[in-house]
Amino acid sequence: MTEVTLGKALGAGLRQAMRDDDKVVLLGEDIGKLGGVFRITDGLLEEFGAARVIDTPLAESGIVGMAVGLAFRGYRPVVEIQFDGFVYPAFDQIVAQVAKLHYRTQGRVKMPITIRIPWAGGIGAAEHHSESPEAYFVHTAGLRVVAVSNPEDAYRSLRQAIASDDPVVFFEPKRLYHHKGDVDLEGSLADAPPMGLARVVRPGTDATLITYGAMVTTALQAADAAEDEGISLEVIDLRSLSPVDYDSVAASVRKTGRVVVAHEASREAGVAAEVIASITERCFEYLESAPLRVTGHDIPYPPAKLEKYHLPDLDRLLDAVDRVLDRPNSLTGADV
């Protein structure tokens, strides 16, 4: 085990994937000499050369579209979108091309493309630098969607995403780039749990708190605080948003009977809505109260000074926990 930041873990994952398979090539803006604006690709140009660490012109559709062509030729492109809010110009290439070519060709053309996206808010960034677009991609058949929450997961899931024959949209919480954790840099992929599995980060018995990405940290803080009040929360990190590991989710819900799903992304037709709908389909009879969502508001991402009111925090999570547990809460007395 080595203690590294999430950012360094991602860099190590890229390096290992490139050593393992010379068909792995990186594409993106500023990923060469600069090492990416977050330095994730730092040092890779020196080790692998400009043919494999490809600095691109400033055009997101071009980057992803070119990755499609490289995949046609048998490469495994790993694309870096510089910031979440800049993936939209590439949206057509991702949802209409990357996601569909395997299906259209009855499996004759594979699209093993990994699209890395520094993602979500909480860093006081400028406009378009804090978006949570995951639901768009979860809604698109043919894509896998992964969101990591810690260095070990980042290192392992990224290598798994690159090794996958399917396209993976890979969300990296930029708020956690500098967070440290233990990573087994020697671990083999064969021994690792599959990419699509959820993880119980903290076991508990009274209610299940389901989330992903940087919100896992907030959820764990909420679980600590709840424990002080004698409430035992189970925290689940989904890790994979397509597919969602409903077996793990349902096992937890059957145990606790109470559910809160949280994410930074806005609410309408979001991941939490889907997860709750699936839970009610699968284990309605185990539910002791209506599952709740805690999400960002249905607003454009607010200016940095206001983002703390948008992002679900500890207290909003605990309020929802109180509601699913029928404890006094912000709605107590309100007619809902």
Place this chain on the structure above:
Amino acid sequence: MSPQITPIADTAQDLELAERILAPDGSRRANSRLDPFVADVDAAQLRSLHRDMIILRRIDAEGVALQRQGQLGLWAPCQGQEATQIGTARAIAPQDYVFPSYRETGVIYARGAEPGDYVRMWRGEEGAGHDPETLRVAPLQIIIGAQTLHAVGYALGIRHEGADEVAVTYFGDGATSQGDVNEAMIFASSYQAPVVFVCQNNHWAISEPVALQSQYPIAGRAPGFGIPSLRVDGNDVLACMAAMRWALDHARAGRGPAYIEAVTYRMGPHTTADDPTRYRDEAELESWRRRDPIARLEEYLRAAGELTEEHISETQAAADLVAKEMRAACLGMETRAPMAVFDGVYAEPHTGLDRQRGEYAAYLASFEGAA
């Protein structure tokens, strides 16, 4: 000498600014730029180009007929564009890889498509009509311009491997307004990728005239990206072949991308769902009838005493046979079983979809035994 031009015409349509070898009346003109690229083309080869164009026109007519008879959901005719498609595609080597748009029936024909390949996608049986690996042609692209980037990515791979291959992409005049096509030119130029861009300027993007997309000859844009270009008469099969050979030689020699604008005309509707009488006049159509690419080559061959009755009847028979096989393949297609809707979405198991597949299988199974 690199036959590079930067047109300076006033409008996007000035036909006299296109390079040609065969004039509309079938007479041959000396063209110092293009002639060297087709010096080897003898009468027998010209007859085979003529044969291909006749067969393509027949395939296209059969496609329209099949759609009118309710056998195809849609068809995108290419009548009038035979010289561009056959002339350029016949120059492409077997190892090269092509990224076409939906209108390139002639290109997949020239790459060796099977009769059913022309209709499978339009009939709605599969997402791609042909096997991309065997033809070395990507699925026909409906999103305007998206495929041009795929060609550049593919070409980048070729370049990294030092392979003796070129990627070729086809697109229309309307597509030149898309960001993707412009991004493709930038990327191709930045990486000196061995890719050939073929713009089939057929004058219309559904109802929008080419002048709406470009106030300047389209080929004139490429040099601005650092890509040499040629503007050829797209109804002159020899000029199209010569231009394509020039472009392929250029890319194959490691000198980076090349660009061709073939000035041609879409004689029929945009697709079988379109009504061109709403937006273009009969006089324009008539003027293009006089530039018919097949008639032009016929005139030339006839004048040279190379158009034998035998060739004509053999060609007619070959065209009829392809059409017959195409129709038989179309009518004989069997739609896959319902569960096939789930096939090929992912390369690896996906628990969400697998669950849905299971639910749907159980639902279908529930009918078994029900009286």
